[in-house]
Amino acid sequence: MEELFTLKDLLLKGDISGALVIVEELEEMSKKDIINNIRSYAVIMLLHLIKQQAENRTTRSWDISIRNSILEIQGLNERPQGDSFYLSVEELDKILEKAYPQALNKASLEVAEGVYEPRELSRLVNKEEIIAQAMALISLDG
Amino acid sequence: MEELFTLKDLLLKGDISGALVIVEELEEMSRDDKINNISSYAVILLLHLIKQQAEHRTTRSWDLSIRNSAWEIQKKNKRRKAGGYYLNSEELREAIEEA
Numbered sequence: 509m510e511e512l513f514t515l516k517d518l519l520l521k522g523d524i525s526g527a528l529v530i531v532e533e534l535e536e537m538s539k540k541d542i543i544n545n546i547r548s549y550a551v552i553m554l555l556h557l558i559k560q561q562a563e564n565r566t567t568r569s570w571d572i573s574i575r576n577s578i579l580e581i582q583g584l585n586e587r588p589q590g591d592s593f594y595l596s597v598e599e600l601d602k603i604l605e606k607a608y609p610q611a612l613n614k615a616s617l618e619v620a621e622g623v624y625e626p627r628e629l630s631r632l633v634n635k636e637e638i639i640a641q642a643m644a645l646i647s648l649d650g
Numbered sequence: 651m652e653e654l655f656t657l658k659d660l661l662l663k664g665d666i667s668g669a670l671v672i673v674e675e676l677e678e679m680s681r682d683d684k685i686n687n688i689s690s691y692a693v694i695l696l697l698h699l700i701k702q703q704a705e706h707r708t709t710r711s712w713d714l715s716i717r718n719s720a721w722e723i724q725k726k727n728k729r730r731k732a733g734g735y736y737l738n739s740e741e742l743r744e745a746i747e748e749a
Contacts (some may be wrong), residue, residue, distance in 0.1 A: 509677075509680045509681075509684070509729075509736065510729065510730055510732065512673055512676055512677050512679075512680060513732070514655070515671050515673050516670065516674075516677070519666050519669055519670050519673065520670075522666060527661055527669065528658065528661050530663075531657050531658050531661065532658075534654050535651070535654045535655075535658070538651045538654060572738060587651075587652065588652055612679050623654050631728065640702055646686070
């Protein structure tokens, strides 16, 4: 909100290059928002992929959690015209990497009734494989 | 986000009056957001004030809910850098009436 007041002042003064600086700041804030939002769904998605791999089974509830988080992530990343995305594949991959430790922490409370510490659990699953799986799922068309 | 892309295009074209229209739209969106946010706390605040008045008593939990929601509303309405408030008392009253 404050940035918008500044922006308006700059425009009324005719300061286009000053205004562009603010617009870029706002773009960055908006992007950060999208990233944070996607990350929280990435945590849910990875949590369930970790559980699937660690316990070598799935449940309908896990499948649904995975599917719904994919839909949320796809929706958040899609621009309204539906023809392009806010974040690139590289940026999405970075988000998944960032989300993984949180997902692993949460999974440690649930896998095998919570007997594993996160570090022990991390040795039982293949991080690269899970992230690649998540990436492939996000990239699928609806 | 989309509005920001449009805004940037307009600025790069030197179209200041077009840019101002978008900034005003963004201001309005931001303001709506603030009002929505404030009215959800106003609902909590009023709920407990109604309970106090209707039952002629209070509880620690009601007092706390009242104090917390009043505090959230004050915080949301305060302008960070410039000082001052986003909504004046009339606008605030309207938001609370609606809640």
